[in-house]
Amino acid sequence: xxxxxxxxxxxxxxxxxxxxxxxxxxxxxxxxxxxxxxxxxxxxxxxxxxxxxxxxxxxxxxxxxxxxxxxxxxxxxxxxxxxxxxxxxxxxxxxxxxxxxxxxxxxxxxxxxxxxxxxxxxxxxxxxxxxxxxxxxxxxxxxxxxxxxxxxxxxxxxxxxxxxxxxxxxxxxxxxxxxxxxxxxxxxxxxxxxxxxxxxxxxxxxxxxxxxxxxxxxxxxxxxxxxxxxxxxxxxxxxxxxxxxxxxxxxxxxxxxxxxxxxxxxxxxxxxxxxxxxxxxxxxxxxxxxxxxxxxxxxxxxxxxxxxxxxxxxxxxxxxxxxxxxxxxxxxxxxxxxxxxxxxxxxxxxxxxxxxxxxxxxxxxxxxx
Amino acid sequence: xxxxxxxxxxxxxxxxxxxxxxxxxxxxxxxxxxxxxxxxxxxxxxxxxxxxxxxxxxxxxxxxxxxxxxxxxxxxxxxxxxxxxxxxxxxxxxxxxxxxxxxxxxxxxxxxxxxxxxxxxxxxxxxxx
Numbered sequence: 001x002x003x004x005x006x007x008x009x010x011x012x013x014x015x016x017x018x019x020x021x022x023x024x025x026x027x028x029x030x031x032x033x034x035x036x037x038x039x040x041x042x043x044x045x046x047x048x049x050x051x052x053x054x055x056x057x058x059x060x061x062x063x064x065x066x067x068x069x070x071x072x073x074x075x076x077x078x079x080x081x082x083x084x085x086x087x088x089x090x091x092x093x094x095x096x097x098x099x100x101x102x103x104x105x106x107x108x109x110x111x112x113x114x115x116x117x118x119x120x121x122x123x124x125x126x127x128x129x130x131x132x133x134x135x136x137x138x139x140x141x142x143x144x145x146x147x148x149x150x151x152x153x154x155x156x157x158x159x160x161x162x163x164x165x166x167x168x169x170x171x172x173x174x175x176x177x178x179x180x181x182x183x184x185x186x187x188x189x190x191x192x193x194x195x196x197x198x199x200x201x202x203x204x205x206x207x208x209x210x211x212x213x214x215x216x217x218x219x220x221x222x223x224x225x226x227x228x229x230x231x232x233x234x235x236x237x238x239x240x241x242x243x244x245x246x247x248x249x250x251x252x253x254x255x256x257x258x259x260x261x262x263x264x265x266x267x268x269x270x271x272x273x274x275x276x277x278x279x280x281x282x283x284x285x286x287x288x289x290x291x292x293x294x295x296x297x298x299x300x301x302x303x304x305x306x307x308x309x310x311x312x313x314x315x316x317x318x319x320x321x322x323x324x325x326x327x328x329x330x331x332x333x334x335x336x337x338x339x340x341x342x343x344x345x346x347x348x349x350x351x352x353x354x355x356x357x358x359x360x361x362x363x364x365x366x367x368x369x
Numbered sequence: 370x371x372x373x374x375x376x377x378x379x380x381x382x383x384x385x386x387x388x389x390x391x392x393x394x395x396x397x398x399x400x401x402x403x404x405x406x407x408x409x410x411x412x413x414x415x416x417x418x419x420x421x422x423x424x425x426x427x428x429x430x431x432x433x434x435x436x437x438x439x440x441x442x443x444x445x446x447x448x449x450x451x452x453x454x455x456x457x458x459x460x461x462x463x464x465x466x467x468x469x470x471x472x473x474x475x476x477x478x479x480x481x482x483x484x485x486x487x488x489x490x491x492x493x494x495x496x497x498x
Contacts, residue, residue: 024404040430041405232404232431298452300408300428322407322430329408351410351426 012057013149013210023230029122031058034230043233044324047196050225051155053217054234060124060145061204062117068137069113076134076273077107078256080266084109089176089191092264094119094127099255099277103127104246106193108178116189118150118204120246134273149207153217153226154200154237156367161221162201166190170201184216195234197241197365239330240323242292242363248303248318249290249332258286258334260362288315288334292362293346295329297355306349307333314339317348323364330364331357370489371396372463376479377488380437383463386479391440394467395427395458398492403429406458409451411468416444418471420478425468427458440478442471 009032018025023034034055036043046052064073073081078101079092089108093101103123108116119127128143135141153162163169167182170190178191181203188205205213218226235245244250249259256265257278265278295301301320306313320331335346342361347354375383381399385392400406408428418424418438425436447469451457457466473479483491 035431036404039405041407044430236430298408299410300433302433322428324405324430 010058012055013207014055014057014214017211017214018055018228021228023228026231028058028231031121033058034228035232036230037228040230040232040236041324043227043229044236046225046227047155047198047229047233047237048325049156051153051157051161051200051221052196052227052229052233053214053221054152054154054229055150055214056152056202056234057149057207057210058121059150060119060121060127060143061148061150062119062124062128062131063142063144064115064117064131064139065113065142066137066139067113069115069139072131072135072137072139072141073107073115074269074272076131077105078261078265078272078274079107080269081107081109081115082269086111087177087179089178089193090264091176093250093256093261094130095273096252097273097277098252099257099274099281100252101246101250101254101256101259101261102130102252104244104250104261106191108189108191118202123246147206148204149210150202150204151210151214151217152194152196152200152202153221154194154196155198155226157221157224157226158198158200161217161224161226162190165216165220184213184220186213195241195243196237197243197363198237198367235319236321236324239319239321239332240325240363240365242332242365244290245319254288254334255281255286257281258288258290260290286337289337289340290318290332290362291335291340291359292330292332292364293348293357293359294364295331295348295355295357296345297348297350297357298329299350299355300329301331301348301350301355301357307335308347308349308354309335309339309344311347311354313349320348326364328364332362335359371485373485375463375485376439376482377485377491378437378439378482379491382437382439384439384479384482386473386476389473389476390445391442391471391473391479392467393436393439393469393471395434395436395462396488397462399427399434400459400462403427403432403434403458405430406455409455409458409468411447411451412444414444414446418442418444418469427455436468438471439482440471440473440475442474444469445472446470
């Protein structure tokens with residue numbers, strides 16, 4: 001085998017903006033991305049108590065259009081797309097016949113015959129190819145990722161900040177709804193969505209406007225504690241909120257039911273990829289189940305550490321980290337369903353010893369209403 | 370920036386040698402690379418450490434980093450403050466956040482370590498990569 005040539009890292013349109021303000025950059029699945037600006041703890045706390053601004057332009061966008069667009073999406077995604085109204089979004093999964101997900105995604109409905117899917121950066125190409133391969137309806141499927149930059153403004157102060165910059169106050173935009181909007185003079189798609197467990201917005205817009213919009217937002221929110229945040233805080237925030245990260249809690253070997261994502265598997269909507277497997281698992285049970293745990297031991301659990309029950313290996317930590325807001329060391333892992341009981345003690349293998357931890361209900365963190 | 374009275378390793382530890390006792394920590398460069406330190410795991414007094422081998426870990430929110438000993442010898446004391454205040458590693462890596470003290474087994478080992486000037490040149494090269 002010939003090793004693939006080393007490829008240059010991809011850059012978002014905000015790359016030089018991040019570098020100019022001293023962000024620490026890392027290779028995130030082929031993208032040169034900011035992992036932190038002023039420290040993960042500070043950024044994490046800003047999102048929980050004030051607001052944070054994230055560059056998530058690496059995320060992919062796929063548009064699906066045509067009279068049979070709904071048929072294609074009902075077949076290839078697990079949630080019930082027919083329940084969406086115009087300007088409404090839903091969390092969903094792009095499915096394989098195995099009942100496992102090729103990716104998780106957010107499906108947005110512009111119109112009955114026009115949809116916009118936000119997918120994970122590292123999966124964009126394979127998602128697009130898979131949807132195109134499943135497209136026996138002659139629907140138009142386009143990978144439009146290059147035409148969109150995306151930023152996320154998250155936190156309890158997000159609404160106040162963005163409402164000063166938008167043409168129409170987004171206070172009436174409900175959770176998981178979106179609309180076309182002008183923000184700081186930039187036309188785009190404003191969605192009340194996020195990946196942090198806080199209220200907030202995600203804005204999709206033309207890449208050329210990125211630096212101006214980024215700086216305008218930061219200036220507008222500075223007095224209220226808005227700071228730029230990197231992928232490090234994005235990960236700890238989503239982990240506290242109990243959200244799955246593709247490649248960790250969800251992959252091509254894990255069914256939606258195993259990953260606690262039964263709520264996006266609408267088995268009664270009719271045929272879709274993997275439905276028969278999920279129906280069988282619903283009736284017969286799953287071989288593994290995702291749980292949350294917090295460490296009793298002082299050491300943090302990390303991705304990939306072994307998990308034992310009564311000293312016997314049962315699986316691996318899918319995501320493990322110190323949780324800056326909760327001030328605990330938390331994680332998620334797959335265990336046999338019979339063992340998936342809140343309060344039960346498990347062990348995490350940390351540098352050759354078995355460190356005690358306790359299964360706790362998910363999510364770890366829920367924002368105050 | 371890097372105190373001239375300390376000696377440095379390529380793994381970003383420092384050591385201050387007073388007669389036959391070495392005080393060991395991680396460098397300012399290392400703490401910056403790690404980010405917010407949240408946990409430090411260290412040996413106990415009486416344990417033996419070996420030059421070039423791992424004797425503990427420093428963990429930030431994001432990463433786990435092993436610490437390699439610049440010298441061999443017996444651990445005479447451990448910085449107990451770090452158990453409840455691991456963030457000292459970020460605020461004072463070369464001072465208050467020392468990790469362990471070691472009774473040197475072989476003073477000649479310190480001849481292989483870098484001076485402050487050599488270490489600064491070394492990290493400039495690392496940053497360029």
